[in-house]
Amino acid sequence: MFKSRKLTFSATLVASVAAGVISSAAYAQDYNIGAPASAQEIAGWDIDIRPDGMGLPVGSGNALDGEETYEVFCASCHGVFGEGEGRWPVLTGGEGTLSDDRPVKTVGSYWPYASTLFDYIRRAMPFTAPLSLDDQQVYDITAYVLYMNDIIEDDFELSHENLAQIKMPNEDGFYIDDRPDVSNPRCMVDCADPETMMLQSSLAGVTPIGHFVEGADAPAASHSDQHDLEASKEAERKASITGVEIVAPVAKETSAMSAAAIAGEATYQAACGVCHTNGLAGAPKVSDANAWSERLKQGTDLLITHALEGYSGSAGYMPAKGGRADLSDEAVTNAVLFMVESQQ
Amino acid sequence: MTTPSTQELLQTMQGASEHLSVNDRREFLRRGMSYVAGAAAVGGTTIASAASLTSNLPPNEPQWGRQLGTGVVENPYGMPSRHEAQVVRRTVPWLTAESISSISMSPLQDLKGIITPNGLVFERYHAGVPDINPDEHRLMIHGLVDNPLIFTMEDLMRFPSVSQIKFIECPANGGMEWRGPQMEALQFTHGMLSCCEWTGVPLKVLLDAAGVQTEGKWVLAEGADGAHMSRSIPIEKVLDDTLVVYAQNGEMLRPEQGYPLRLLNPGWEGNTSIKWLRRIEVGDQPWHHREETSKYTDLMADGRARRFTFVQECNSVITSPCPENPILRKGFIEVEGLAWTGRGTIKGVDVSFDGGVSWRPAKLKGLVLDKALTRFSFTTQWQGEPWLIQSRAYDDTGYVQPTLAQLREQRGVNTIYHKNSIHTWQVAPTGEVKNVQIT
Secondary structure, eight states: OOOHHHHHHHHHHHHHHHHSSSSOOOTOOOOOOOOEEOOHHHHHHHHOOOTTTTTTSOOOHHHHHHHHHHHTTHHHOTTTSSSSSSOOOOOOOOTTTTTSSSSSOOTTOOOOOOOHHHHHHHHOHHHTTTOOHHHHHHHHHHHHHHTTTSSSSTTTTEETTGGGGGOOOGGGGGEEOOOOOOOOOOOOOSSGGGGGOOOEOOOSSOOOSSSSOOOOOOOOOHHHHHHHHHHHHHHHHHHHOOOOOOOOOOOOOOGGGGGHHHHHEEEEIOOOOHHHTTGGGGGGOOHHHHHHHHHHHOOOOHHHHHHHHOOEEEEEEEEOGGGGGTTTTHHHHHHHHHHHHHTE | OOOOHHHHHHHHHHOOOOOOOOOHHHHHHHHHHHHHHHHHHHOOOOOOOOOHTTTTTTTTTOOOGSOOOOOTTSSSOOOOOOGTTOOBBBBBGSSSSSSSSSEEBGGGGGOSOOOOOOOOOOOOEESSSOOOOOOGGGEEEEESSSSSEOHHHHHHHHHHEEEEEEEETTTTTTTTGGSOOOOOSSHHOOSSSEEEEEEEHHHHHHHHHBBOTTTEEEEEEESTTOOOEEEEEEEEHHHHHEEEEETTTTEEEGGGGGGOOEEOOBOOOOGGGGEEEEEEEEEOOOOOOGGGSSSSOOOTTTSSSOOOOOOOOOEEEEESSBBOOOOSSEEEEEEEEEOOOTTTTTEEEEEESSSSSSEEEEEEEEETTSSEEEEEEEEESSSSSEEEEEEEEEEETBOOOOOOHHHHHHHHOOOOOOOOOOEEEEEEETEEEEEEOOO
C-alpha cells in the first residue's frame, strides 16, 4: 500500500512539472534551429564539380586561349611547361613512373579525373588570389594543362558538355582502401633473429617526392632562412661553373628608411614576402634591383595604386592588396614604401 | 633476458663513435645546465661552481621569496612561464615551398598527460589561417536534403553540446622515413599529432534537421579558407561519430584549428576534419577532389594507389627517452610514451629494449579513451647499457602495430602516408638518444 502511494506521488509530480516547466521528450528534440538556405545563397557557395560533370558551369575554353592565361596566373609557380618551380607542384610528365623508385605524380601521370582539375583551379588557384578567375579562364587553363599532358588537342573546345567524357590515363589506377593489410602477431620472446638484424642510421636526401620533396641537407629553422640557404648554395654551384665571384647581397639598412617604410616591413614579411621574396606570379623580388628600376621610373604613387587596386601586366599579376583584403590601405602603402626604399 | 648475439649487437653500438648531429648539439646546449649538474651529482665532481648557480638554492632564500611578484590580469590571457620558451611548434622548412601551405609539429617530447595545449596543437594549412568574423560565418547544408539550411554560430551553439577527447593526426606523420631514418628528433618523426577535448554538435543532428534523402550516401565538407579545402565523407561515418566543433580544451577553437567552426572525424586522417567549415553538401557519390586524388592517396609499389584511406591505424612512440630527452642520470627511469588508434581503444602496449627480440607489457596510465591519445609507462633501471628501445601498441580490434619491414613489404616506400610502424630509439651509454631503424 505504501509502495503504491509513493509511485502515485512520483507520477503526479512528474506530470505537473512536465506541464508547467519542461517540454515533453518528443517536443524537446524538435529543435527548429537554423534558417532555410535560399537557392540564391546555395548557388553562390556551391562551387564543387564531380567526375560526372555535376556542378560544371555552362561554358567552354581551349588550350590556345589558355596558354596566355596560364602564363600570367600559373607559370611563375608551376613552370612554363608545367615542370614546377622550386617545390611547387609539377603538372606535366611522369607517365609510366608510378612504379619507379622515384615516381612523378602529375595531372597526366596520376590524376584520375579531369573534373578535379577544373574544381581545384576554381576553388583554390591562383594561390595568392583564390576564386578570382572567371569560368572562361578556368576552362581555358584546364584545357591548357590537359593539352600540355597530351590528353586533348590544342584546338579542342573543352566544355560543360564534354569535360566529364575525358578519360584520364590513370583513371583505373586507384582502388578503395583495403587495410588492414598486415598482421603482426603479439610475440613476446625470440621475436626477431639478432643475427640478421641490421641497424640503419640517418640517411640524407631520401625524402619521398610529392608531398615531401628532396631538400637541403642542413635544414634551416624557417622558410625564409631556408630560401636564403638554398639561394646561396645555388650561387656557389653556378660560381663553380662560371668562375664568377660571388657577391654577397648587402642587406639594406632600415635605419636609412622613412618611418612609414620601417612600419611597412612587418606587413611585407607577413603578407607580401610570399611572392616578392621569391618572384612568384611575376612579382619583382625585393632583392632584384633591375626589376625595380624600371617600375620606379613610373613613380611610387602608381606602384601604390597598383598594389591597392591590383594590376595585370606582361610581367605578371598583382591582385588587389596581394589578395589580402583585410589589410588597411595604410599598411599596404607602407609595405610598398618598404620595398621601394629597399632599392635606394 | 638477451641472447649473446643481441649483446654483441649492442656492444658494437657502444663501440661506435657517436658524433652529435646539429639538432642534438643544439638540444644538449639547451640542456647543458642540468646535464652538467647531473654529471656532477653522479660523478661527484664539482664542475658547477659559480655563485649564480647556487644563490637561490638552500640554505639561501631565493630571490623570488624576497620580493613581490606581478598582480592579477598582468596577463589577462595567461602565458606559460618564460622558462618554457623552448616548448613550441616547429616546422621542417624544406618539406614545403613556403609557410602558408605547410605544416608544423607538436612538441610531443615536452607534453604531459594526453591533452595537447591549444597553443601547441600541430598546424596544417593549405592557404594560411583565415581571420574569420564569427558573426559573419555561416554553415550551409544542402544537396540531397529535404530542407536546405543555413546556421549562424549562435544557432549551432543552441543545440545540445557534446564534449569528447579525440586525437587528430596528419596521415603524413612519419612520412619522411619510409626509406630510412632522417629526422633527428621526436617532434619531427611523430609531431603531426595532437589530442584535445572538442565541443560541438554531432553532424547527424544537423543532417536530421535538414532531412537527408535516401539516395544520400556521401557528404562533401568544405572550408571557408582560401583553399576552400574539401573532402568527401561517407554517410556511415557521419551518422556514426562525426562532430561539428566550435571549442577545444574549454575555449573557442584557435584560428589555427578552424575558428569558429570545424569538422571532426574521430580516428580518421586529419585532413578530413575540415577546418573553417562553411558548407556540407549531401550527394550520392564522392567528389574525387584534389585532396582525395592527387594528395592523400597511397601509392603502392605496383604503381596503383589506394584511395579513401581514412583510418589512422594503431600506432605508438616512446616520448621519454627520445632524442630531445636524453637519459641524464643512471638509476631509476620511467620509460613513457603515447599510443593511439583510429579504430577504437588502445588495449595494451609492449616495450622492447633489445630491438624487438623480446617484449614486456607496459602499464597504461590515466584515461584510456576511444580514439584518444593513451599514455603508457614502464619503470626500470638504467645503468648505462645501450638500448634499442621500442614500443608496440595493440587495440581492441586485435590489430597489433606492425614493423616497418612488414609495411614496406606490403606497400613499398612511396606511399608517403599512414606509416604507423614500430619506432626505434637507440640509447647510447652516454644517455644520448638517436633515431634509427632496424631492418
